Amino acid sequence: MFSPAAALAESTxxxxxxxxxxxxxxxxxxxxxxxxxxxxxxVVASRTPASAATGVAANSPVRVTFTxxxxxxxxxxxxxxxxxxxxxxxxxxxxxxxTFTPSALLAANTNYTATVxxxxxxxxxxxxxxxxxxxxxxxxxxxxxxxxxATGVTNTTTVKATFSKAVNxxxxxxxxxxxxxxxxxxxLATTTTTGTLTPSAILTPGTVYRVTVNAALTDGLAATTFTxxxxxxxxxxxxxxxxxxxxxxxxxxxxxxxxxxxxVHDHRHPVLPPG
Numbered sequence: 692m693f694s695p696a697a698a699l700a701e702s703t704x705x706x707x708x709x710x711x712x713x714x715x716x717x718x719x720x721x722x723x724x725x726x727x728x729x730x731x732x733x734v735v736a737s738r739t740p741a742s743a744a745t746g747v748a749a750n751s752p753v754r755v756t757f758t759x760x761x762x763x764x765x766x767x768x769x770x771x772x773x774x775x776x777x778x779x780x781x782x783x784x785x786x787x788x789x790t791f792t793p794s795a796l797l798a799a800n801t802n803y804t805a806t807v808x809x810x811x812x813x814x815x816x817x818x819x820x821x822x823x824x825x826x827x828x829x830x831x832x833x834x835x836x837x838x839x840x841a842t843g844v845t846n847t848t849t850v851k852a853t854f855s856k857a858v859n860x861x862x863x864x865x866x867x868x869x870x871x872x873x874x875x876x877x878x879l880a881t882t883t884t885t886g887t888l889t890p891s892a893i894l895t896p897g898t899v900y901r902v903t904v905n906a907a908l909t910d911g912l913a914a915t916t917f918t919x920x921x922x923x924x925x926x927x928x929x930x931x932x933x934x935x936x937x938x939x940x941x942x943x944x945x946x947x948x949x950x951x952x953x954x955v956h957d958h959r960h961p962v963l964p965p966g
Contacts, residue, residue, distance in 0.1 A: 702730040702813045730813035733757040735820050738807070742822035749796040749826055749912040755807045760786040765810035773802045796911055799829040831855045832904050832917040839919035846894040846923045849887055852904045854914070857883040862907040867900055875900070896926040 699705065708723045736758045740747045753770055763784040768791040770778040780793040789807060797803065806821040834853040837844045850867055863886035867875040877890040886906070894900065901920045907913040 699728050701728055701811070703728050730811040730815050731759075732811055732815045732817035733759055733761040733809040734817065735807065738805075738822060740824040742824070744824040746827045747797075747824050748910045749799060749908070750793075750910040751797070751826075752793070753791040753805045755789050757787050757809060759811070761809045761811050762786075762814070763789075765808075765814070765816070767808040768805065770803055770805050772798065778803070797826045799826055799912055801826050827908070827912065828856075829912050830858050830906055830908060830914040832914070835902065835904070835917070835919050837921040839921070841921040843924040844894075844921045846896055848894070848921075848923075849889045850902055851885060851887045852902075852906075852917070853885050854906055856908075858906040858914075859883075859909045860886075862905075862913075864903070864905045866903040868903070869895070870899055894923050896923050898923050 693707075704725055704727045706723060706725045708721050710719060710721045712718045734757065735755055737756045739754045740751060753768060755768060763786050766782075766784040766789040768782055768789045770780065770791055770793065772778065778793050778797070779795070780791050783790045783792070789809065791805070802823055802825045804821055804823045806819050808817065808819045810816045831854070832852050833855045834851075836851040837848055850865055852863075852865055860881040860883055863879070863881045865879060865886050865888040867877065867888055867890065869875065875890050875894070876892075877888050880887045880889070886904070899920055899922045902918065904917040904919075905914055
């Protein structure tokens with residue numbers, strides 16, 4: 692028996708020859724035959740995202756690597772959502788890999804199923820392999836100040852939004868609008884989890900203001916637009932009724948009892964007549 696020291700090459704014709712001699716030394720005529728090795732179908736070595744992965748980035752490509760070289764023109768990779776609707780995208784292949792890149796961001800918190808197929812260099816096809824994964828959740832506004840529906844809000848308030856997860860600070864948008872829909876000017880300060888709008892001027896007392904907030908992750912997955920409203924406090928009268936100043940147009944009330952008369956009293960002793 693002959694045991695090759697290494698695996699035989701795929702899809703190759705080999706020739707074997709056997710000879711033997713009898714115990715007396717009589718040799719048999721050499722016997723020769725040929726055989727061909729097969730070309731097994733490619734086998735999946737790794738896949739990205741992994742099977743059953745969660746929190747997958749919405750801009751993630753889907754990639755499969757095979758254990759052996761195959762015919763790149765025969766490799767396929769598709770992606771469908773939970774409803775079975777195919778995701779649009781492009782497929783790129785090499786002899787050992789196939790990559791699917793979606794044309795747009797995948798939907799948030801959605802289950803997707805990928806299916807891959809491939810063939811050997813001689814056309815031996817693998818059984819299509821499928822696996823699923825779930826995308827990340829979109830950010831949400833977890834807190835808003837002033838609170839939605841708040842009343843009596845000071846007219847020097849700032850508007851602060853806190854997000855449920857880290858976002859791209861450059862994507863944060865906070866718009867404060869008056870009842871006419873006119874945006875209030877101000878400055879916006881951001882971090883990866885918060886946005887704070889400081890109006891440039893005090894807000895109008897007793898007015899309903901509407902807040903609109905949005906943001907996106909670094910991969911571009913955007914939050915659902917958040918809206919809220921609050922009402923500023925009424926104007927404060929700094930002059931209590933008892934201390935209201937008298938209008939300049941009001942004439943002072945004259946004193947009653949008639950004019951005042953000044954009496955002159957002579958306290959000198961009277962002069963007595965002579966004798």
